[in-house]
Amino acid sequence: MKRIEVKLSLPVVAPLLDLMKASSDVLEAQIAAPITLDDIDADFREEWRAELLAGQQEELHALMGLFNSDFFINGVVAFDEDNAEIIVRACSALRLRLRRHDLSVLEDEQLESGGVDLETLPAALQKPFMCYVFLGTIQELIIQHLDGAILRGPVGDAEPSEDYGADADDFDSDKD
Amino acid sequence: MSDRGPTIARRIEPLLAGAGTRPGLAPEEVALPQSAYAVQGPWRVVVLNDPVNSMGYVVLVFRKVFGFAEPRARRHMLEVHEQGRSVVWSGLREQAELYAFALQQWHLTAILETDEAH
Numbered sequence: 001m002k003r004i005e006v007k008l009s010l011p012v013v014a015p016l017l018d019l020m021k022a023s024s025d026v027l028e029a030q031i032a033a034p035i036t037l038d039d040i041d042a043d044f045r046e047e048w049r050a051e052l053l054a055g056q057q058e059e060l061h062a063l064m065g066l067f068n069s070d071f072f073i074n075g076v077v078a079f080d081e082d083n084a085e086i087i088v089r090a091c092s093a094l095r096l097r098l099r100r101h102d103l104s105v106l107e108d109e110q111l112e113s114g115g116v117d118l119e120t121l122p123a124a125l126q127k128p129f130m131c132y133v134f135l136g137t138i139q140e141l142i143i144q145h146l147d148g149a150i151l152r153g154p155v156g157d158a159e160p161s162e163d164y165g166a167d168a169d170d171f172d173s174d175k176d
Numbered sequence: 177m178s179d180r181g182p183t184i185a186r187r188i189e190p191l192l193a194g195a196g197t198r199p200g201l202a203p204e205e206v207a208l209p210q211s212a213y214a215v216q217g218p219w220r221v222v223v224l225n226d227p228v229n230s231m232g233y234v235v236l237v238f239r240k241v242f243g244f245a246e247p248r249a250r251r252h253m254l255e256v257h258e259q260g261r262s263v264v265w266s267g268l269r270e271q272a273e274l275y276a277f278a279l280q281q282w283h284l285t286a287i288l289e290t291d292e293a294h
Contacts, residue, residue: 031280033226033285034285035285035287036287039287039288039289039290040273040288047184048184048277051184051277052280055185055281056283088233088236089281089282089283092229092282092283095228095229096283099228108227109227111228112227139230139232139233140230140232143232143233143236147236150236150240151236151240
């Protein structure tokens with residue numbers, strides 16, 4: 001099974017976890033994306049919303065579960081075919097929340113172009129922005145190395161009809 | 177309560193399995209009964225731009241949900257990015273709802289449209 005182990009810098013990442021947890025807690029009761037269900041039958045909307053929310057909760061629990069006591073010992077998080085999809089989705093949910101709540105003063109163009117200089121950001125925005133970038137980096141790593149697993153689906157599903165495999169079987173990354 | 181049977185997510189599974197294992201037969205190419213169109217009209221699944229989800233992520237989602245080949249997924253992604261929206265599927269309402277739900281599970285801003293809305 002393809003597996004990515006990423007060694008993170010504890011002094012950099014640990015301070016971000018409080019904000020991730022707080023955002024995750026809010027998303028226990030709130031769908032991250034700005035969706036409207038106006039075109040859905042009225043008697044179907046609540047079921048629709050509840051299922052989206054339940055899925056989102058599961059994703060966020062999986063993501064926050066990566067930062068357990070082992071993480072604080074070795075600084076390593078691991079992604080594989082079993083958790084790749086759910087973690088990528090969780091990162092998306094949290095980034096949407098951070099953007100709408102904590103980083104709302106930034107322009108869309110700034111975020112899309114990556115043209116934000118951390119040093120020049122007001123202090124209150126620095127941690128949310130670092131969090132936003134950190135989650136985006138996790139997504140990129142997973143998509144780069146485990147997109148084939150996501151496209152195939154969980155182990156045990158139908159055989160893939162296309163070879164999406166990447167070469168790297170193992171990946172270590174030190175982030176400073 | 178809804179009379180739509182099993183949960184939405186469970187109903188999506190065969191839909192996605194079909195997309196994932198038959199990349200040569202993309203969802204838009206599946207023939208649908210004309211009589212159903214006549215009754216219901218075509219529904220469009222539209223993805224709107226958001227400044228958060230990366231291009232690579234959106235391409236992955238389109239490939240996963242619809243079974244699009246990468247060039248096609250990329251084309252729709254660029255349409256979303258540059259024009260603010262892309263019609264990614266059209267057809268019967270119930271299936272359009274399932275696709276919209278699947279896209280929303282991936283936290284994309286997906287909406288449904290009909291000709292009546294214009």
